[in-house]
Amino acid sequence: MNHTQEILHTGSVNLLLIDKWLCEGRIALEEVGEMMPFVFHLDNTDLSIQYLNPEGCQQLNLSLSEARSLKSTFVTKYYHSSCHHVRHDLSQFYDKNDYFRSYSNIIKMLDPDTAEYKATLLTAKRSRLHDGFYVTTESMDKVSYSSKKLQRMMGEEQFVKKRYEVFASLTEREREVLTLLALGHNNPSIADYLFISRKTVEQHRKNINKKLNSNSFVTLMKYAQAFDLV
Known part of the structure; x- marks a missing residue:
């Protein structure tokens, strides 16, 4: 597959x-x-x-x-x-x-x-x-996944309402990088998947962390889940 x-x-x-x-x-x-x-x-x-x-x-x-x-x-x-x-x-x-x-x-x-x-x-x-x-x-x-999904949906509604404008500030490429990160890809894998350099991936990750005010993978995952990227 x-x-x-x-x-x-x-x-x-x-x-x-x-x-x-x-x-x-x-x-x-x-x-x-x-x-x-x-x-x-x-x-x-x-x-x-x-x-x-x-x-x-x-x-x-x-x-x-x-x-x-x-x-x-x-x-x-x-x-x-x-x-x-x-x-x-x-x-x-x-x-x-x-x-x-x-x-x-x-x-x-x-x-x-x-x-x-x-x-x-x-x-x-x-x-x-x-x-x-x-x-x-x-x-x-x-x-x-129903119970986990439904519990997450209820908790994410308020999260999405409060942070929609922040999420919307991400570019399409930054959303792609965030999605791949949430799916478990590392920098080299993301670079290969998107046909960009590892240095570019690193810069995108810095931009994502700055825009989302994130300093942890857990926060990035919460955004990815709340905005239905994974």
Whole structure:
């Protein structure tokens, strides 16, 4: 399994990196979908389906053409009535023009095999390449990282609100370096991955530490986690 596949298969799917790779043409939407071990779809702003991955088609007993034909009724058909506020939440999220944060919520989603609604972790991110959202949904009983993820989400909300402007001051390259650091890469590895010199990596790290007022790897990891880089 190559580096891209390893990241796509991790429990905490990094929609920010996926969006970046798609914009750069490193990978096609269909390739992303085929690697995903759970439901992944590209939605229009009204949450109608543009693309549904093979795993999603299998779990929902739908073909891609059938999913598209449902249009905006996809939410009505598969989301419990108590969860239809998600459409409004995502509409407001979309209007913020924020391409760095993700929206996460626990919803009840229909399991066609049992005709029951199951607690499901939904994560969505606005796409820079397409007009709409990338969305992942995974049953809570299959989310191995669920408790840690949910605890982190609650604690990070305030962290993100207080430090968003600081994080936004990072350049795109600095965000790339921060992401790779959080994923466990050292300076030589980052230099090779980004095709830059080790000296340049060191300078980026100094700039990151200065902007984030950080003097420890723990602080950098907290930023990376809070802003969904890992």
